[in-house]
């Protein structure tokens with residue numbers, strides 16, 4: 001697992017705005033699980049989500065991965081809208097027996113664009 005930062009250039013300095021983690025898929029080293037993505041609350045709702053998403057793709061490509069996969073609670077509208085606006089494809093969904101929440105699975109092929 002690799003934890004990575006998202007730095008946002010403010011008008012005067014570069015500030016730590018969030019983080020995300022990559023874990024290679026066991027048995028399929030060209031696929032990476034993107035998880036624990038987080039924007040600090042003060043950076044949310046400012047239209048940064050798409051740029052943050054693009055940063056993750058650049059990093060994943062830079063690491064040499066070909067495909068990404070992630071999960072998202074279907075109640076998380078900002079994240080679902082961001083995934084769908086940035087080329088992720090809905091793959092399936094399930095109800096978590098742990099939380100009772102519906103969880104969607106999304107994938108993105110990195111070398112398509």
Ligand SMILES: CC(C)(COP(=O)(O)OP(=O)(O)OC[C@H]1O[C@@H](n2cnc3c(N)ncnc32)[C@H](O)[C@@H]1OP(=O)(O)O)[C@@H](O)C(=O)NCCC(=O)NCCS
Pocket residue numbers: 036037038039040043044045046047048049050052071072073076077078079081082085
């Ligand atoms: C997920 C996260 C990175 C999104 O960043 P954000 O700044 O909150 O997202 P935005 O405000 O830019 O919203 C993204 C899109 O959803 C839309 N949106 C947000 N809330 C909405 C709502 N209630 N109904 C409809 N659309 C909504 C926004 O308008 C935006 O669409 P646009 O780009 O077409 O304008 C951030 O909320 C976060 O870190 N959340 C906590 C951790 C988390 O949930 N991580 C993901 C785990 S899978």
